[in-house]
Amino acid sequence: MQEYSxxxxxxxxxxxxxxxxxxxxxxxxxxxAFDGVMREEIRRMLREIRDDDDARAMVLTGAGxxxxxxxxxxxxxxxxxxxxxxxxxxxWCLDLLEMPKPTIAAINGVAAGGGLGLAxxxxxxxxxxxxxxxxxxxxxAIHPDDLVxxxxxxxxxxxxxLQWLYLAxxxxxxxxxxxxxxxxxxxxDDLMDRTMALATRLAAGPTKHFALAKQAVLKGLSRDPxxxxxxxxxxxxxxxxxxxxxxxxxxxxxxRAPRFVGR
Numbered sequence: 400m401q402e403y404s405x406x407x408x409x410x411x412x413x414x415x416x417x418x419x420x421x422x423x424x425x426x427x428x429x430x431x432a433f434d435g436v437m438r439e440e441i442r443r444m445l446r447e448i449r450d451d452d453d454a455r456a457m458v459l460t461g462a463g464x465x466x467x468x469x470x471x472x473x474x475x476x477x478x479x480x481x482x483x484x485x486x487x488x489x490x491w492c493l494d495l496l497e498m499p500k501p502t503i504a505a506i507n508g509v510a511a512g513g514g515l516g517l518a519x520x521x522x523x524x525x526x527x528x529x530x531x532x533x534x535x536x537x538x539x540a541i542h543p544d545d546l547v548x549x550x551x552x553x554x555x556x557x558x559x560x561l562q563w564l565y566l567a568x569x570x571x572x573x574x575x576x577x578x579x580x581x582x583x584x585x586x587x588d589d590l591m592d593r594t595m596a597l598a599t600r601l602a603a604g605p606t607k608h609f610a611l612a613k614q615a616v617l618k619g620l621s622r623d624p625x626x627x628x629x630x631x632x633x634x635x636x637x638x639x640x641x642x643x644x645x646x647x648x649x650x651x652x653x654x655r656a657p658r659f660v661g662r
């Protein structure tokens with residue numbers, strides 16, 4: 400199991416026998432806004448969780464009253480997102496968007512600007528009733544970032560995405576749920592229990608198959624049906640020889656619940 404040690408601005412805890420990794424952004428005095436240290440640590444964390452074979456689901460939340468309020472414009476450490484020489488500034492977003500295991504954002508408070516962008520990179524979003532969703536960029540004459548110009552229209556459509564970006568107002572939670580931006584709304588005290596129940600259920604599933612299904616869905620958003628058929632064929636071939644596929648078939652034949660191991 401990965402140790403996840405040496406972090407200053409995020410807390411990482413392995414729960415449910417180590418298969419669910421809970422990541423808590425931990426700069427509560429700044430509503431968990433990004434500074435240079437947090438940017439470095441988020442990218443490191445995403446790679447460590449990706450490479451941790453024991454981790455089969457990830458939960459992302461914030462400490463205190465906020466989920467994440469975006470960039471800390473008053474931070475002393477203003478280092479940008481770390482990237483390789485051949486990457487764009489927000490290339491790190493793909494590390495979360497394409498994480499080969501289920502990801503859930505438990506939005507406990509304000510998610511503004513890049514904090515909203517961060518949440519939209521997760522597979523599933525569960526909001527506390529006290530959450531606020533703020534696409535604040537253009538109100539400050541800042542170009543939208545953290546891949547929100549890709550994720551937002553994919554989730555809610557072209558016209559609604561531009562309206563929300565132009566106006567930069569709070570997005571009503573019920574409207575957000577109806578539009579498909581978030582999956583659920585819970586009382587504040589139930590947020591983590593609801594999130595962990597879902598994460599634990601997903602962590603018991605066929606992790607490799609989840610990764611292949613996520614890849615096919617993501618690629619299918621920008622490809623034609625023929626490419627989708629080819630990618631499904633490739634993914635099915637990759638999945639045929641997995642332990643979980645054999646277990647799934649055996650469990651069906653034996654009329655019992657499958658016991659997946661994530662391989």
